Each structure stands twice: as C-alpha cells, then as structure tokens.
Amino acid sequence: MAIDSVASDAAGPSAESVFGPARRRIGEKVIAVVLFAAAATSVVITIGIVISLAGETLAFFADKAVSVSGFLTGAQWTPLFSDPQFGIRPLVQGTLIITGIALVVAIPLGIGTAAFLSEYASPRLRSALKPTLELLAGVPTVVFGYFALTFFTPSILKGLLGMDVSVFNGLAGGIIVGVLIVPTVASVAEDAMSAVPQSLREGAYGIGASRRQVTVRVVVPAALSGVTAGIVLGASRAVGETMVVLIAAGQVPTTSLDPRGPMETMTAFIGATGKGDVPTGSTGYKAIFAVGFALFLITLILNTISIRFVRRYRQVYE
C-alpha cells in the first residue's frame, strides 16, 4: 500500500485529479446503449415483418380451403369467389412476365446511360443529367401508373404502333416499370464503371483501341459484377413495384401468356384485395400475407445477390 502511493506520487498527479472525477462516463454508457437501441429497431422491424407474414401464412395454409400443393401448382387464383381457388401460379406468372418486359427495356437503357455518363459525358453534362435521372426516380409511382393508363396504352401502343391491346394490359405496365427502374440500374452500373481504374483504359488506348472499344471491351467487362448488381436490384424493384401494375396492367389473374391482355401480379393482388375492407381472419385476408411472404422472400433473395455482386467489385477495385 505504502509503496503504491509513493510510486504514484513519483509519477505526478493522477489523471483524476487533473480532469476531475470520471463520473461522466456513466452517462456515456447510457448514451451508447440508447443509440444501440435505436439502431436495433431496424432489426425489430425486420423481425416484425417476418413474424407477421409467416404467422398469417401458416394460418392461411391451415385453412380448409387451401392446400400447399394447390397453392404452388394450381392454375386458378379466385380467393374472393364462393368456391375459392388458391393457385399462386397466375400471380407469379404475371409478375415474371412484367418483370421480364421491364428488364428488356431497362437493361439496354440502364447500361447505355451508365456507359454514356461514365465514359463520354463531359463533367458539365454529367452534372445536368444525374439530377434529372434522380428526378425521374423521385416521381411517385402512382403518377407513372396514370401515365401508362391514360397516355401510353391509348396513344403509343394503340395509336402510334397500332397494336391490339386491351385497356389494361401487361405490356404497358411492363414497359413503364422498365423506364421506372432505369435510374436504379444506371446508377449502380455507373458507380461500377467509374471505379474501373484509369490504367486499364490507358493500357487499351496504348495498343491503339478506340474509345468505343475501350468502353465495350474493357470498361463494361471490368465492371460486369457492378452492372449485374444494378440489373438484379432493378429486377427486385420491378418485382416489388405495385402502383403501375395495379393501375395499368389490370386485376385479372390469368395464365395467358399474352402481354397484350390484362394480367395480375403478386403486388397488384395485395393492393387490390387490401383496398377493400377485408375482414381480419378471412381466407382472403390471410391470402394477402401468403402472397406478401412469397414477395418478401423473392426480393430478399434478389437483394442479397445484388449486395454480393457490389461487394465483389468493391473488393477488386477499391
């Protein structure tokens, strides 16, 4: 004891006597815990989503009118009929067709926009184009739905192209959803292209390549994982997009493969059923959750794939 105090005297005054008591540290701990609790809320939200969806989904399959095999393979989706059928195939098919059309539109537009911004546009043009794309991404989707229904189908598909489409059709829904996801695809792909090291471009120029060859054969392949990430994220947004398809593609679950006719997606079913006041506990109410759970799982898988791809190019170039 005595030796200890001598030693500390020799070392000068203790930290405590200079800075005052360390009382404040308790407050610091409390603050850290409070902030942690706030951050953990997001995990609670995810758990809430999973439990609420999974719980009612189980109840849905426990319902007498529903069988698991009929749900997965059945070709009819008529939950509100007196003799309800719960085959999810028409909804999944509608979602896949519309997402497919959207990707056919968004992949060339998105990659072309990204390549133009990253390789060709002057800084001034870039600083004008990027906010405009953000503006496009900021327009509420209900507005795009209005546009698809009142302008794109009657004036472009019917009028300009002379196609024989119905008022509600999958084609208009798919194309407009495709335009809607262009900013998503383009911004992720452009990030990846901008991250390609300048030395790769200079190497290609050094052996006589033109700018087009550098873009097509060096930059795009080198940024391929980022470009893929953008496309997958775009697909995930297309699968989850509700308003455009609810308004413009119709609310008729069908197994018809013809996009000129109406079709219903998973999201449109949820929206169409949810807007009426479905009684809690009815099979139709539970069906919302079963379809929502399937939707959640599909987008979760797509998002996870997208995050993986982004991480890959970051590891290589950054």
Add this chain to the structure above:
Amino acid sequence: MTTTAESSRPVSEVLGVPPAAHKVRDRSFVLLLGALTSVALIVLAVLLIDTAIDGVPQLSLSFLTRFPSAFPAKAGIESAITGTLWLMGVVTFVIVPLGVASALYLEEFADNSRWWNRIIEVNIQNLAAVPSIVYGILGLAYIVRGPLSLGRTVLAGGLTLALVVLPVVIITGREALRAVPPSIKEGALALGATRWQAIWRQILPASIPGIATGVILSISRAIGETAPLILVGAATFVAFNPTGLDSPFTALPLQIFSWISQPNDEFRMLAAAAIIVLLVLLVILNAVAIRLRNRYQQRW
C-alpha cells in the same frame, strides 16, 4: 515463339476492325449511347407535358379548397392536402430521432468486428430494398390492427410511411457523418472531450446540412408513396380535414389513385390536377434540400 507471332499480327486483327472504320463506328456508337440515355428523359418530359395538358385546366383555388365529391365539378383536394401535411409531420417526428440515433451508433459507436453490428448493417441494406407494399402489410397487421390497433388513422399511416423511409434516412445520415473529417473528432478528444461531447458539439453540428438533406428527401419519398397507404389508409372518401392523430385521413396519392380508378374521364382529369399539386409539393421539398446542401455544405 508465340509472342513473336502475336506481336507480328496487325492491330486491326487484334482489335477486330481496320482503324479507318473506327470513325464511323465510334460516331454511331456515341449516338446510340446518347439515344439510350435520352429515352428515359423523353418519357419524363412527355409524362410531365401530358399531365399538365390534362390537369392544368382543372386547377383553381376552389379545387384546392373543396372536399372530395361524387360530382367531378364539385370535387377538390383540401382533405388530401391536409392529410398529406399531417402524414409529413408524423413521419418527420419519427424518422429524425430514430434515423439520426441509428446513424450515430453505426458510424461512431459500432465495433464492426462484432456480429450483431454486422447484422444491423446488412439488415438496413436489405430493408431499404423491401417493396413498400410489404410495409403496408406490416402496418395493416401490427399498427392498424393487432398489437397497436390504432385503426385507419393519421398516426397509423404516418408510422407505416416512417418505416418505409427509415433505412434511407439512416444510410444518408451515415454518409453525412462520414463526410466530417476524423481530425475534427480527434482534435476534440485530444482537448479532453469525452466521446459524446466530441460527437454532440463537433461532429453533429458539422453534419447537420447533410442529415437535413437526407431527411427532406426521405419525406418527399414518403409523401409520394401510395401502395402502403392503400392497405393502411383505405378511406379515400374523406370529406373533412384530420383533427388529430387519431383521425381518419386521406392523402394526395390515395386521392389520385381513387380518381384514376374511376372509369369516368372527368375524374381522371381531376387526378391529373392532383398529380400537379403533388409534384409541385415534391419540387419545393427537393429545391429546399438542394439549397441546404449547396449553401451549408462545408468543404474541408
């Protein structure tokens, strides 16, 4: 052997085309990229013009101050505007403290080698990409009915929208905090400040413009969201302004959707007019955000 063979091949053979043809192909390639880039912008322009043609003739002061009606000539959007303003209030009240606290934790406190911190991080990335209608289902099951049982009220709608945009607030908040150079914090710590004092008095004030920009952009996303409100709000025929958090409500996007759903063309014109009001509101919010960013952003 092979190297000499390779190097003796003409450039055109390696790169595929004779150099003389480069110019034409390069020129058409730039034109192609430019065309692809402009498609989305043209669609945006046509959309705005078409909506303006349909909607502007319907706009009038009385359109803004009347309530929904079964007769198109008497219908207006006052209750939709006030509903949207109430929702904005609730969303702001929830996302500012929760979003900023989460961002602070992840940037300043979280030890990334701990599994739970990595889970929070991955989870927020995933939540940001969950379709908004799934939040609507959550809101319907847990907020409108179920544990919270708030009913189809302003509070329930605002909470649901807050959940939709919370991940965006956290992500932009983190970026704003990261933009403050570490030397600021290190300087404060070297002068004897505790970790929280350094954050509260140095880092947070310096990052407020960035955080505010993220919050405003999130609010503008929230008030354009329709899908979750279809499940949570439902009441599209609300002929009165909300009187409190427990009041039924409608909102601009809901009113637009309900008018689009009418087969009557006159109602669709009203939808176009309401879209213009919504877009003007969004442009104002975005302009404020951009001004904040440009005016107060510090260059270090």
